[in-house]
Every structure is written in structure tokens, then in C-alpha cells.
Amino acid sequence: MASSSTKRQSVLPRGQSGPKAPVNFSSSITIADSVLLTGNHTINISSESVVHPRAKIDSANGRITIGRRCIVHERTSIGVASSNPTPGESRDGVVIYDYATVEAGAVIESGGTVIGEGCLVGVGSRVGRGAQLGKHCVLTPKTVIQPGEAVPDFTVIYSNGTRRLDKRGVIDLKNKAQARQIEVLRKLIPSNPAKFQ
Amino acid sequence: MASFTPYTYIQCPCHDSTSQSQSADDAPPTASQDLSESGDDHTFHPRAQRSTFSLYPLEYLLYCDVCHQIRCPRCVTEEIVTIYCPNCLFEVGSSSLKTEGNRCTRSCFQCPICIGPLAVQALESPSEPALLSAENATTPIPAGPWVLTCSYCHWSSSEVGIKFDKPQGIFGQLQKLRYGEEQNKHVVSGDTSPTKHDSAPDTNKARFAALKSFYGSQTVNANPSAGLSGLGDYGLNSPGALTRIMSIYSGNNSNGLKQKNKSTVMREADSINEGFRASDLDESSAISQLRRDGWDGTVTCDQAKTQAEEGAQFADQLWPIPYLLRTKRSKRCPVCRHIISKPESKVTNTRWRIRLVANNSIPSISIKPLNPPPGSGLLKPLQPAQFLLTFKNSLFDDVKVTLATPATTPGRFASRVTVLCPEFQIDANPDNDMYLDDVLKDGDKERQRRRGDEGIHQAEAGKIWERGRNWVSIVVEVVPASLRIEPPPVLLRKEGGPAPDLSPLREDEDILEIPMFVRLEWESEASHDQVGASVSREKDVREKRELAYWCAIGIGRISQE
Numbered sequence A: 001m002a003s004s005s006t007k008r009q010s011v012l013p014r015g016q017s018g019p020k021a022p023v024n025f026s027s028s029i030t031i032a033d034s035v036l037l038t039g040n041h042t043i044n045i046s047s048e049s050v051v052h053p054r055a056k057i058d059s060a061n062g063r064i065t066i067g068r069r070c071i072v073h074e075r076t077s078i079g080v081a082s083s084n085p086t087p088g089e090s091r092d093g094v095v096i097y098d099y100a101t102v103e104a105g106a107v108i109e110s111g112g113t114v115i116g117e118g119c120l121v122g123v124g125s126r127v128g129r130g131a132q133l134g135k136h137c138v139l140t141p142k143t144v145i146q147p148g149e150a151v152p153d154f155t156v157i158y159s160n161g162t163r164r165l166d167k168r169g170v171i172d173l174k175n176k177a178q179a180r181q182i183e184v185l186r187k188l189i190p191s192n193p194a195k196f197q
Numbered sequence B: 001m002a003s004f005t006p007y008t009y010i011q012c013p014c015h016d017s018t019s020q021s022q023s024a025d026d027a028p029p030t031a032s033q034d035l036s037e038s039g040d041d042h043t044f045h046p047r048a049q050r051s052t053f054s055l056y057p058l059e060y061l062l063y064c065d066v067c068h069q070i071r072c073p074r075c076v077t078e079e080i081v082t083i084y085c086p087n088c089l090f091e092v093g094s095s096s097l098k099t100e101g102n103r104c105t106r107s108c109f110q111c112p113i114c115i116g117p118l119a120v121q122a123l124e125s126p127s128e129p130a131l132l133s134a135e136n137a138t139t140p141i142p143a144g145p146w147v148l149t150c151s152y153c154h155w156s157s158s159e160v161g162i163k164f165d166k167p168q169g170i171f172g173q174l175q176k177l178r179y180g181e182e183q184n185k186h187v188v189s190g191d192t193s194p195t196k197h198d199s200a201p202d203t204n205k206a207r208f209a210a211l212k213s214f215y216g217s218q219t220v221n222a223n224p225s226a227g228l229s230g231l232g233d234y235g236l237n238s239p240g241a242l243t244r245i246m247s248i249y250s251g252n253n254s255n256g257l258k259q260k261n262k263s264t265v266m267r268e269a270d271s272i273n274e275g276f277r278a279s280d281l282d283e284s285s286a287i288s289q290l291r292r293d294g295w296d297g298t299v300t301c302d303q304a305k306t307q308a309e310e311g312a313q314f315a316d317q318l319w320p321i322p323y324l325l326r327t328k329r330s331k332r333c334p335v336c337r338h339i340i341s342k343p344e345s346k347v348t349n350t351r352w353r354i355r356l357v358a359n360n361s362i363p364s365i366s367i368k369p370l371n372p373p374p375g376s377g378l379l380k381p382l383q384p385a386q387f388l389l390t391f392k393n394s395l396f397d398d399v400k401v402t403l404a405t406p407a408t409t410p411g412r413f414a415s416r417v418t419v420l421c422p423e424f425q426i427d428a429n430p431d432n433d434m435y436l437d438d439v440l441k442d443g444d445k446e447r448q449r450r451r452g453d454e455g456i457h458q459a460e461a462g463k464i465w466e467r468g469r470n471w472v473s474i475v476v477e478v479v480p481a482s483l484r485i486e487p488p489p490v491l492l493r494k495e496g497g498p499a500p501d502l503s504p505l506r507e508d509e510d511i512l513e514i515p516m517f518v519r520l521e522w523e524s525e526a527s528h529d530q531v532g533a534s535v536s537r538e539k540d541v542r543e544k545r546e547l548a549y550w551c552a553i554g555i556g557r558i559s560q561e
Helices: A002-007 A171-188 B014-019 B047-055 B092-101 B170-179 B184-188 B203-222 B239-250 B253-261 B284-293 B302-306 B432-451 B533-537
Strands: A023-025 A036-038 A043-045 A057-059 A063-066 A077-082 A094-098 A107-109 A113-115 A155-158 A163-164 B007-011 B055-056 B061-066 B069-071 B077-083 B118-123 B148-149 B326-332 B339-343 B354-355 B364-369 B385-392 B397-402 B416-419 B422-424 B471-479 B513-527 B542-557
Touching: A063 A077, A107 A113, B007 B364, B014 B416, B047 B055, B061 B339, B069 B542, B077 B092, B077 B339, B184 B471, B385 B416, B385 B422, B385 B542, B397 B542, B422 B471, B471 B513
Parallel strands: A023 A043, A036 A057, A043 A063, A057 A077, A063 A094, A077 A107, A094 A113
Antiparallel strands: A155 A163, B007 B055, B007 B542, B061 B069, B077 B326, B118 B148, B326 B339, B339 B354, B364 B385, B385 B471, B397 B422, B397 B513, B416 B471, B513 B542
16 A cells, blocks of 8 residues: 555645644544644634544634534535635634534635534535524535525525425434534544644 | 537437328428428428427437337337336335325335435434443334434424334325324225215315215116216126116116106215315415415425325425336337337346347437537538538448438528438448457558548548448538528519518527438348248348438537627
């Protein structure tokens, strides 16, 4: 395996593309070695959250805050600069509240974006700058939330933007499942928070 | 402007039998079109409304190798091989289909909101997360109410108040919840008197049964000998059928005559027990619900349509949809009844036992511009453009191809079409083990051609453009018509002819589509389907075959300027 890895070089430039970001980690988080943290604002990650390998968190456009027991999957981009060049009024980049999950390949733009408690941002979704997701929202894969949009609590967005309210009332169940998943992920993902501090 | 992909649609010969008599009156009344020719002389009009139903891409077509004719999905006769549930892939017998309907009766349901598959889940988690470690394999089986949930849109059956006692037999439980315990009584009692029911039938099924038995008994009471009661049972257990048979055998005609003279008055169903239900005109509850829930509380048209029973208006009236069963079908040639397509009968096997696709029997036609014009790729009106048509032979015999097109395309905008080489021969499709050899040879030729006469290679009338292992490309020259809509000059107008069509450009009328008649001629081994002595005597007897069909070739869009 070692020989093959030396042969196959990535065409992309190695290493960090920006300055080493200031971080503020809780001691109980799980963060993989190959996560990319860049930017000059603080990246806060609270207790028991999990960041998968190759997630990209960029604080160049504002502070990134990730709450407790969140899961950030592979190849997600959190804190991407918005395509709109005018500076936003918010100093926060992205705030992700407790128990939220950001699935693989999702993009969350920076600039006062809020992902509410217990939200699920589906595979390949895109959340625009300054969008506010309420509590326990579900974005099914490939959903696009426009910049500045406010999504009420318990909204499910599915099939090209159709919306409905989730009336199951299974928050406790969902939180328990999230905690259990984090427990398993901790065993699977070798954590190396010291690399970033 | 949307990009345009050239296409070839082939007309199935089944079109002839149905449309020839009617093609004159349903073709669009266009000025340039004159369908006065009759019989075989008429050229095919790809834009006629009826043509839409007989043109297919080559991939859709089958080929009967006994009649040597193209067969389309419309003209084959189909037979059901297997009936199965698309979700659990369980095979359903045709007998149970008759008794239990065309939906899966196991635990397969679709979400009424987004039609995703539903899963059975326990409503309450049985144990504390602290007790559950990953090694703890013996997870206690969760007890308590079960619900159907959609993992996509997160709908759950608890939203409409459906909970199940056990995770198995969901279909039965749902039926019980929906129709109550006595549904069986309603459905089975076909010929018993409806007055026996003490409770009013409230479901559609039960009401239908009640109405049926009521009107059945009405016809019998009114006219016992006339058993032609359309509403009654057809089985022998119905009293109507019995009296009819009795009257036939006894020859008692006087009864019937007497009945004819007397006009009997039939009563209509008027009570709830007889299946009558007054329309509920009081919609105040619906209106108040509409006020309370708003737009989100109502069902969409699609949701209402996919429901197994009709009549849902609000989102809380939506029930899980049992999966519709599907079929695997075999296809027969309509003429010789030979099977031309037959899937494996096992549900999980996706292979075919027999599949005679047209792709293996008739040449494929691909289109590309000879000199790709820069820019938009639209055809410039009134400027000649040349296109390469490449015919690829898939048969193992040499094929002689003859092409014919009308000089101008039919329709309002008549473009001129010239096939530079309407007759040519394509070599046979060689065996596969020769393949590598041929590729190498082809490659050599290609290189030579590129090196050599790049500049002087020009399209010539009567000569093929290029020839390969089993393909030939020819040049077609078109002069696209101008899309300007203006009345024709007075001199050219026919006296008493139809008024010129000056309506604006219709959808896709700017596509230059060439009707082309393709005639194939080849020699192949005589078919061995007749068990004759002659076949065994002379083994290498060759048989001449021919096949002819119309196709529509879409070349490109004409620019509008």
C-alpha cells in the first residue's frame, strides 16, 4: 500500500491552502487527521462532535461554531465563500447547533448561516449564505437553500423543494440514535485533535 | 437554444394496416401537402399526427425472424409471464390476483406523500442508550406500537393515527383498521339480502356489494324469467340465473309473455342498508379544516391519484399505498404467433430467454454533419449543407441498400433533399475473432487517408463517401427552407385550393426531418423452419430476402431569422 501511495500523487497542491486556523476544541471531540481547517477566524467544536476525514472547514469568512454531538461527514465544505461578493452584516460564519448532521458533500456557505438543532443536511445539499434553518429540519439529498432563506422548525424539504412539516415528534429518539452513532464513530475514526491545536 | 441531437426513427409496418384509409383526413391541412396520390405511391409524412404513434427508435423495435418483419411495441401481442411485487419481489399467482386484487398483500407500502417505500419501525425505543454498546449483540426486541415510516420525507403513519400491534401482517392490520372487523361480511355477501346487515355499509367496497345485491334482487323480483340482469351475478348461485335456466328448460313461455305485457316498476335503492348514500352537502367541517391546516393540509393531485381508494381531500386522509403488482410479459408476433421476446420467469432473473431485437437485423443509421459549421449548429436557411449518413450492417451477409426520399420534405416548410448515393452495398458483419485484424486494417486505412487526400476528398454524386468493415457512409445534401411565414405568390396559388396556412411556427416545426424509404436486399441461408427434405439435400441453398421501411431522419434545427 505504501508503494502505491507514493506512486499516485495528487495533482492538487499538498498541504494547507491557507493559514492555520485558530481552533477551540472540546476535549471529547473526534476529529480525523485529514480534515482541512483553514481561515483566520476561530473554529469552535463542542463536546462529543465528530468530524469525518476530508471534511473542509474554512473560517476565512467568519467564525465557525459547531455544537455538541454534531456529525460532519466526508467532503463537506463548511464556511465556503458565497458567490455574492458584497460583505454580509453578520460576523458569524456558520453556526451549527447541537445534534445536527451534515452529510457527505454538503456545502454550507459562510455569512451568518444558522443550522438549527437536530437538523439533517442531506448528501450534496447546499445552504446559501445567511440562511436560517430552524430546529429539526431535514434537507433530503441535493436540496438547495437560497441565501437568506428562513426555514421554519420541523420542516422537511424533499423532491426539488417540496416542503412539509415533520409531525412525528421523535426528537428524543433521534437524539439517542445520534449519541449511539457517535459512540460507534469514535471507535472507527482515529482522532487527532492535537494536529490542529 | 436547446441543443439538438440528430435522430432516426423507424416506422413499424403495422402502421399501414390502420392508417392508410384515414391518412387523408387526419393529416394536418398544410398548403404544400397534396395527398392525392393513392395506394403505395403516397410518401410518408413524419409530421402527420398519426405518424407519431408508429415511429420508434431502433432500440425499441423487435424483429420477427419468421415473417422477416419489424415489430413495434404497439403491434406485438403480449402475454403475462409472471406477476410480482416490485418491492418484495414475491411472485403472485394469477388466482390470488383475482381474489385479492392487484396490490401486494404482504408488508409492502408506499409513502402517500412522496411514494417512497415505507419501513416498519417501533414507535418507542426499548432501552437506554447507555445499555447499548456495539458489542451487545443481543439487542432486546423492541415492543410496543409499530408505525410505517418513510425514510425520505419522514412521513409516519402515526400522523394519520395508524399504529400496529405487531410488525408482521401489516396489510391485514391496515385492512382491519380501515374497514373494521366486519369488512369480510360485506364483501363476501354477494347475494344475501342487504336487510340482514344491521350496520350500514360504509366503505366503497361494501356499498358496491350492497347496491349490487339490491339491484340484483330487484330485477329478479320484477322479472324472474328475464335473467339478463346486468347488475346481477353471473354465477349459477344467483336466483336470477337459476330461474332463467328453469324457464329455458321448462319451456314455459306464457310466463315471459305475461311479464312483457306488464310494465314493472323497479324501486331505486333508498336506504343506507341498500347501499344508498346521500351526498354530504354539509361541507362546513371540510371548510373549517381547510381554514385550520391551509394549503399544506390538502392533498396534491398526484397524491390523491396514487391512493388505493379515491376521495382523499386532506393530508390526514392519506393512507399508506400497498404496492401495485407488476408483470413480466412475453411478446408474440401478431402474424405468425412466434414468440419474439420472452423474459426469464423468475422474478429476480433479469435475463431474456428469447429476444429478437431489430438492432441485430436491420442496419443502424447515424448522422453527423460533413463539415461541422462553427457557432450555434443551427442550419442556415437556403444554404446547402451536407450530412454524412452512416449505415452499419449487423447481419452476417452483404446487404444491398436502396434509399429514396421525396425531393422536398413534406410540411409547410419544404426543404430540398438530395441523397448523393442512393444505392450501395454494405459488407457483412465479420465474425468476432476477425475483429482485431479488421480494426488494425481500418486504422491503417484511416491514417493513409488522412495523410493523403485530405483536401481533395469531396462529395460526388453516385459515390459512397467512405466504406469500412461493415459500414458505409454516404452524403446527403439538404437546402433548408426559410422559416418565414408569408403568403405564397398569387401566380403559384392554385385555383380553389386550400387556403395557405399562415399560423405562427408550431412546436418543433423548425426541425428539418427527412422521410426516407430504406429498402434492404440480401441473401441468406434458407430458413429451416419448414421441415422439408429440400433443406437437407442442398445445404447451401441461398434465399433472397428483402425488407423495406420508412424512417424519419432528424437532421437539425433551421435557424429562424
